[in-house]
Amino acid sequence: MTHKRILIIIIGLAAVFSSCKKYLDVVPDNTLKLENIFDLKKDAWNALAAAYSYIPQDDQTHVTTWTLGDEWVGRLDLNDNAGNLRAMRIMRGLQSVTSPQLGLWSGTEGGKALYQGIRQTDIFLANIDKVRDMSDQEKADWKAQVKFLKAYYSFLLIRQYGPIVISENVITPESGKDELFLPRTKVEDCFNYVLNLMNEAIPDLKERAGENDLGQIDQVAAKAIKARVLFYRASPFYNGNQEYFGDFYDADGEPFFPLQYNKEKWKEAIDAINESLTLCAANGIKLYTFDKEPYLYDRGDYQANTANMKTLYDLRMVICDPWNSEVVWGYSNLNYYNEGELAHSSNIRLPSGYGDGVVNTASYSWQWMAATYAMAERYYSKNGLPIDEDLTYDYSGRLNIVTTPGAAEPAYESMRGILQPGAETVSLYLNREPRFYANLGITAGYWRAHTVRINTMMFAGKDGGYNSSQHSTDFLCTGIGVQKFVHPESQSGAWQRTIKYPYPLMRMADLYLMKAEALNEYKDAPDAEVYDAINLVRRRAGIPDVEQVWSDGSIAKTVNKHRTKEGMRDIILQERGVELAFEGSHFWDMLRHKRAPSSFSSPVWGWTHTGTTAQSFFNLEVKQSRRFTITDCLWPIDLNEMNTNGKLIQNPGW
Numbered sequence: 281m282t283h284k285r286i287l288i289i290i291i292g293l294a295a296v297f298s299s300c301k302k303y304l305d306v307v308p309d310n311t312l313k314l315e316n317i318f319d320l321k322k323d324a325w326n327a328l329a330a331a332y333s334y335i336p337q338d339d340q341t342h343v344t345t346w347t348l349g350d351e352w353v354g355r356l357d358l359n360d361n362a363g364n365l366r367a368m369r370i371m372r373g374l375q376s377v378t379s380p381q382l383g384l385w386s387g388t389e390g391g392k393a394l395y396q397g398i399r400q401t402d403i404f405l406a407n408i409d410k411v412r413d414m415s416d417q418e419k420a421d422w423k424a425q426v427k428f429l430k431a432y433y434s435f436l437l438i439r440q441y442g443p444i445v446i447s448e449n450v451i452t453p454e455s456g457k458d459e460l461f462l463p464r465t466k467v468e469d470c471f472n473y474v475l476n477l478m479n480e481a482i483p484d485l486k487e488r489a490g491e492n493d494l495g496q497i498d499q500v501a502a503k504a505i506k507a508r509v510l511f512y513r514a515s516p517f518y519n520g521n522q523e524y525f526g527d528f529y530d531a532d533g534e535p536f537f538p539l540q541y542n543k544e545k546w547k548e549a550i551d552a553i554n555e556s557l558t559l560c561a562a563n564g565i566k567l568y569t570f571d572k573e574p575y576l577y578d579r580g581d582y583q584a585n586t587a588n589m590k591t592l593y594d595l596r597m598v599i600c601d602p603w604n605s606e607v608v609w610g611y612s613n614l615n616y617y618n619e620g621e622l623a624h625s626s627n628i629r630l631p632s633g634y635g636d637g638v639v640n641t642a643s644y645s646w647q648w649m650a651a652t653y654a655m656a657e658r659y660y661s662k663n664g665l666p667i668d669e670d671l672t673y674d675y676s677g678r679l680n681i682v683t684t685p686g687a688a689e690p691a692y693e694s695m696r697g698i699l700q701p702g703a704e705t706v707s708l709y710l711n712r713e714p715r716f717y718a719n720l721g722i723t724a725g726y727w728r729a730h731t732v733r734i735n736t737m738m739f740a741g742k743d744g745g746y747n748s749s750q751h752s753t754d755f756l757c758t759g760i761g762v763q764k765f766v767h768p769e770s771q772s773g774a775w776q777r778t779i780k781y782p783y784p785l786m787r788m789a790d791l792y793l794m795k796a797e798a799l800n801e802y803k804d805a806p807d808a809e810v811y812d813a814i815n816l817v818r819r820r821a822g823i824p825d826v827e828q829v830w831s832d833g834s835i836a837k838t839v840n841k842h843r844t845k846e847g848m849r850d851i852i853l854q855e856r857g858v859e860l861a862f863e864g865s866h867f868w869d870m871l872r873h874k875r876a877p878s879s880f881s882s883p884v885w886g887w888t889h890t891g892t893t894a895q896s897f898f899n900l901e902v903k904q905s906r907r908f909t910i911t912d913c914l915w916p917i918d919l920n921e922m923n924t925n926g927k928l929i930q931n932p933g934w
Contacts, residue, residue: 318407321414324422327404331426332496332613334397334433336384338864339611339783341625341649342366343390345382346864351655352762353884353904354625355648357753366390371880373907377916377934384440386918394433395445401430402450424484425497428505431477435509438470439868440915441931442518442525443536446473463531463927468538471513478506488563494603495612495782500556500563504608504786507552511794514545514801515872517913523874524910528932536929546802553795560608560788567788567820568598568606575768577733581697588714589697591822595718596728598789599863600767602781606789610782617775622783622862623765625649628721629750630730630772631743637730638773640750645730645772647744650756651720651862653885653900656708659716659858664823665830666854667712669837678708681894684724700724700735704894714822715858721761723897728768736761738887739897746889757903758886764862789817789859797852806848814852817859826851849873871913880908909933 317323338344347354347367358364359372366381366389375381380388387393404426408419437444443464451459465473482502489498512518520541528536560566570593574582582589598606600623614621626649630637661670668675685692687701695701698717699709705724709716721727727734727744736744738759746755767779784790796813800806815825829835830842830851841847853873857866870876884904891897911933922928 314403314407315410318410319412321411321418324408324411324414327400327408328422328426331397331400331404331429334392334394334400334429335611335613335785336392336436337613339614339621339623341620341622341646343382344622344864345867346622346862347649348864349867349870350652350880350882350884350906351862351866353650353652353758353886355753356757356903359904362389368904370912371906371908372904373909373912375912375916377919377922377930380916380918383915383918384437385915386921388918394437397433398430398447399451401426401433405430406450420484421486424481427477427481428485428497428502431474431481432505434470434477435474435505435512438467438474438518439512441917442528442914443467443530444470445928446470461925461927464536464929466530466534466536466538467518471509471518474509475506478502478509482506487559495610497609500559500565501609501786503552503556503559504791507549507556507791507794508786510545510549510552511798512868512872514542514549514798516541516874517872519545521874524913525932530929531927543802546798549798550795550802553791553798556608557791557795560791564605565608565788566605567792567816568601568604569594569820570597570601575728575731575733578697578728585693585696585698588694588822591714591820592698592718594820595715595822596763596768598787599764599784600779600781602779606787607782607784608786608788608791609784611785612782614780614782616780619644619646619775621765622649623767623770623778626762626764627729627766627770627772628727628734628736628744628756628761629754630732631734634730634732634734637732637771638777641772642751642754643773644770644775644778646754647756648754649762650758650886651760651762652903653758653760653887654882655861656716656720656722656760658854658861659720660713660823660854662711662713662823663829663835664713664818664821664826665836667708669841671835671837673711674707678706679898679900680707681705681898682707682710684710697726700726703735703737706894706898713858715861719762719764719861721756721763723759723894727761727763727766729763729766730771731769738889739894740890740892742892755889757889758884759889759897760886762862784863789820790856790865792816793852793856793859797849797856800845800848800852803845805845806842810848811842814855817855821859876913877908877910881906 317327338346342364345367354365370381383391384394408423445462446465447462449459482499485499485502487499489496521537522539525537530536624644625646627645628647629640629645632639661667661673663670667673684699684703692701703724709722721736723738725736727736734743738745740746770779771777792813796810799810811827826842831840833839842851853869856869870879883902883906885900886903887897888899888901914931916934917930
């Protein structure tokens with residue numbers, strides 16, 4: 281564990297932006313003496329901001345954990361650049377004990393130094409009562425926020441490393457070796473430590489943060505994150521994982537991981553999820569639906585195809601509509617003046633001929649974070665089934681080249697605003713669920729950004745496609761884009777032209793799907809309570825209820841799959857993989873269920889991006905090799921830490 285004898289507090293500033301809402305922002309500014317930091321409220325605010333500054337920057341393309349897994353692929357020419365796309369280096373089998381990628385233990389290779397963050401929280405908690413111009417109620421709320429952050433950082437460490445080091449004492453310059461160098465604690469005790477801290481913090485938090493404090497922890501956010509902690513604790517990776525960690529022992533010969541599965545942990549998760557959902561409902565937090573006027577370029581299609589376009593807008597805007605009704609907790613420490621977010625790296629450049637925006641510039645529109653071909657298959661058919669489970673979907677002919685109906689043909693009416701008329705594309709892209717068209721950028725679809733609607737044809741030289749005359753490295757290497765994070769009004773060229781929003785650390789759809797999974801795992805067989813939770817998400821997505829479609833033998837290949845625990849588990853995990861696609865959930869879902877090594881060792885496939893016609897473009901080719909093993913499921917502790925603290929035991933395989 282990293283310990284510093286000189287404790288430095290990073291000063292944070294609370295910035296007020298054009299929306300008239302104050303967000304918790306952290307900007308390094310100066311170094312003050314400890315007694316000055318905790319003298320007045322305005323100075324203590326900076327210490328509070330410093331405590332928040334250790335939340336991982338999952339909005340940032342090169343250091344996000346959201347690109348772990350098999351959903352994203354970036355610039356192929358960066359394969360040999362160790363400083364970029366760090367999550368993908370992990371997925372390519374390039375994790376290292378000498379320089380752990382996204383290492384939260386020591387803050388290595390793009391990771392936040394969470395033990396340093398925990399030290400910051402300890403300093404704050406030990407000194408906040410010294411502030412002269414704060415009420416006891418204000419101090420109690422701030423202490424509760426910071427105590428919760430301490431618990432949250434500890435949870436993130438458990439998620440990556442399993443057993444962690446827990447120190448109950450504040451480290452000072454006088455601390456001796458016995459306080460500085462501690463062994464790792466059993467996983468179950470680590471979870472209990474986190475939950476105890478959260479339980480201590482929650483009663484003193486505000487129920488819901490005010491408009492000027494968006495992004496700060498309140499009871500709504502805290503109870504949802506506590507539910508997630510219990511959800512992970514109950515999952516097979518952390519609960520009875522004899523297969524992976526049956527021989528992983530501490531210095532006393534005791535197993536670090538609980539080796540006996542305990543089903544009752546799911547009941548604790550269910551109770552916490554229900555408590556969180558009740559509090560969310562009481563505070564007006566609900567599944568998002570779009571309640572504004574559609575953009576001018578869509579109004580004709582919206583009027584002609586209202587139901588389908590309404591669903592498309594609900595799904596297209598759920599992430600990028602700032603502080604909408606679905607956000608339970610959002611990451612608000614955004615870098616307003618620089619580029620680098622997933623929203624920037626995934627946005628395509630504005631082609632010529634669309635409005636008066638800045639044309640063909642890479643600024644804030646990098647156009648190289650792409651979706652993998654696996655994602656094009658993961659989304660459901662229009663019937664809400666996996667495409668290889670839908671008897672009405674032409675799975676064997678999915679790679680055939682087709683032309684969409686013409687604008688005057690009756691068959692086009694349900695496609696208006698979703699697919700271009702009379703456009704050449706691939707059969708895979710037809711008859712899919714609304715989230716497919718809302719989240720992805722495809723050939724013969726539409727890309728809503730730069731305040732216009734772009735007719736994307738991902739062929740080389742076409743709108744959205746590879747164009748070597750503009751840039752030889754900035755292109756979607758699979759020919760499939762991700763527009764989920766791109767606000768339709770965000771433009772290129774300058775930060776003032778982009779729309780900022782909080783990246784969701786927790787949203788309502790996640791809670792409902794957590795409930796469905798926890799209930800399914802706890803019950804002997806799924807029932808209406810399980811189906812009701814998942815159906816809330818499916819209905820917003822415009823697809824049939826799970827029990828309706830899976831029981832229909834004329835549609836479902838594996839009829840009544842939803843009636844078994846194992847079958848429903850697969851259904852729920854795929855639902856999570858679709859609803860929460862590209863948001864960093866799928867990797868952890870596969871890890872929780874011990875499916876990560878088998879799921880993430882296949883190569884990344886994509887279309888031939890240099891193809892100029894449908895015939896030369898729609899050919900699958902390997903874009904990047906991947907290798908993810910059981911060893912990779914736990915991050916290695918940095919070798920420097922191992923050499924410094926002789927009481928540490930390294931994770932298996934490292």
